[in-house]
Amino acid sequence: MLSDILILFVFGFPAGILSLLVSALGIWRKSPVALVLAGVWTIPATVYLSAAFGLPLYLISLLQFGGAYAIYKGRPHIAWYLLIPLCLVTLYMTYLTSLSVR
Numbered sequence: 001m002l003s004d005i006l007i008l009f010v011f012g013f014p015a016g017i018l019s020l021l022v023s024a025l026g027i028w029r030k031s032p033v034a035l036v037l038a039g040v041w042t043i044p045a046t047v048y049l050s051a052a053f054g055l056p057l058y059l060i061s062l063l064q065f066g067g068a069y070a071i072y073k074g075r076p077h078i079a080w081y082l083l084i085p086l087c088l089v090t091l092y093m094t095y096l097t098s099l100s101v102r
Contacts, residue, residue: 013097015045016090020083023064027079032068035079039064042086049089060086 019038026034042061049057063086067079 012045013090013093015041016086016093019045019064020087020090023067023083023086027067027071027076027083030071030076032071035064035068035071039068046089049093057089060089 019042022038022041023035026032026038039061042064043058046058046061049055063082067082070076070078070082
């Protein structure tokens with residue numbers, strides 16, 4: 001039971017949601033460390049999605065590292081733009097999960 005919940009939070013759509021929340025908090029507080037941690041949190045989920053769909057979705061976690069660099073350079077608006085692909089993929093995965101529950 002506990003391992004199922006852990007797998008869900010590492011590979012499922014909650015990983016994307018948690019990563020988005022940590023990233024948004026990092027941008028809001030201008031903390032590049034939070035974006036790096038969120039990017040590391042996203043790596044297993046995006047590698048899993050890349051294998052499942054055959055698309056290079058693992059590059060989405062690299063955008064969070066780019067956002068951390070933008071925060072470091074004092075350009076938070078660029079970091080917000082770099083979060084858009086992760087937000088879209090997370091919304092898509094949430095949608096797919098909601099379809100499988102029915």
